[in-house]
Amino acid sequence: MTHLKFIAALAACLSGQALAAPTATSNLNKRQGADTAFGFASLNGGTTGGAGGTTTTVSSYAEFTEAASSDDAKVIVVSGAITETADQVHVGSNTSILGANADAVLDGFGLLVKEKENVIIRNLGVRNVLADNGDAIGVQYANNVWIDHCDVSSNRDHDKDYYDGLIDLTHAADFITVSNTYIHDHWKASLVGHSDNNGDEDTGHLRVTYANNYWSNINSRGPSFRFGTGHVYNSYYENVSDVINTRQGAQLLVEGNVFSGCKKPLYATDEGYAVARDNDFGDGENTAPEGTLTSVEYEYDLIDAAGVKAAVVGTAGQTLTF
Template sequence: MNMKRTFIGLAAASVVAAGVTVVVGSYGSYETKVSARPVAAAAPESSPVGYASMNGGTTGGTGGTTVTATNASQFNQYVTGTGRYVIQVNGNISLSGMQKIGSNKTIIGVGTSGRITGGGLNFDGSRNVIVRNLSFTGAGDDAINIQDSSANIWIDHNDLSNANDGLLDIKRGSDFITVSWNRFHDHDKTALIGHSDGNASQDRGHLRVTYVHNWFQGTNQRHPRVRFANPVHVVNNYYSNIGSYGTASTMGAGVFVDRNYYENVRRPTSIQEGDSDEGNIRESGNHLVGSGAIVTRNPGSVAAVPYSYSGEPGTSVKGTVTAGAGVGKL
């Protein structure tokens, strides 16, 4: 049974976390101080938290027709239909390319059987869409691509791995997106926000994304890599055995790195990647095990998160996320 947990939402409480955390690992000591008290363990939400709860909220196909897709033809028919649909994916949907997704849809896997292979989902100006409880693997391009002013998208409780390009790219003016309880693994360029350094006119003032309770497991970079957006909220995620870096802020972006758990991560944060100009990072309450120090820059320039939120201390995030992220956990 789904139980709504007040973690990040317009009616939630103020920030709460642990008192003082001192972590000693292979890269030395790191100390962070956050006041207040711990909170109870998290449970799956029945509606989105963070940015996808704003701008009128994200309801997907709620109130529309419930259908079941067992092959690519049925899947295409329903996801491109003009009406509201709750689309249950039962079994493997093998796509030959990027499948366009229409507005006002909920796409949800049945049990642990729902799989998207060979291709990916393309949100191109799509609005009010929920994607939950699906496994994505072997995409010839991106597993999920969100672009061209798509808005109010909730990506929740999925398993994403082994795409040819990105696992989850958010770009070209898209906005009000929450990425929660997903497991990302076996991949290099994982999660991008903002596709190029030259797209400031379309992206600045948009690309507002919340990453919460995701598990980045053995991936290499872009968790996420951010351009222009301010603020992006990266909160209560678990990073384990990351090859290059955790979260990067570039091109003047503002990222709040908030109460995450880093284990065996050489560079938890980065303020410059490739040829991009530097970005800005503010951090609070993160927990480090066998990891490097968190690098910040101009924390005062990172805008305040525009919703009230409460959460759990960084020290408890590993247990919460490993128990709850991925498919079959709703």
């Protein structure tokens, strides 16, 4: 198969199948390879990204910035590593950003979905984004975003503010799913709701699913969740100090996760709440007050905590094959 034919086939596989309605599957391993957005990203009309649009392959920061800017339906395939210490690439609506393979890495710059909708980011590595240049992946004032099979990281060789967040969802972002992603080697990983003083804007929004993710060597924010509604399930946490923090009235449903070497696996500050089921907290404990979120509006597949490590480690991250 020629390179161009491969790229066309990849784009068709990843974006075309996203037109299908989300359906339940029999186990987490099948869900790991799902090509349709699930979780909160499946609500509010669903998330199909650039399905049916044009396909462009990019291999430089300039090409990427130009390709991503419009709101027309489009599939952007990232080929190889792009290294540039620069501001985030602004992503338009109706966009699928797909890493061609595990070599597709953005090194030194990230992505920002701001005041847009219907975006898919899959099979992409993002690393070493300096704080002055923003988050690795940021979502603000935007809805229906699916982040899947990504690998986001930096290092902990500097102080905690040298880098910003890996995946930060703020300013009333809504209907978002972060799934099958390897989140590792960082100080402050994932923030939902940026400020204690932003309740007027954030309340009623910030509906986020975290599913089947592998978190490793993180200091905090796995995630830290203000005001909104969160569902965290079937994820594996390894050597994360302060893990899931529910705060400022957030309501979380935390199910079937495993915590290994984690000091504070689930805790609350400033009147956050959680319902916890079938989690293995390891040597830590759940200290969050009991919440009211006992169910969500979408179908999902849940496996027992005993099977989570085997199902997640080695499959989360840039592991898609086409």
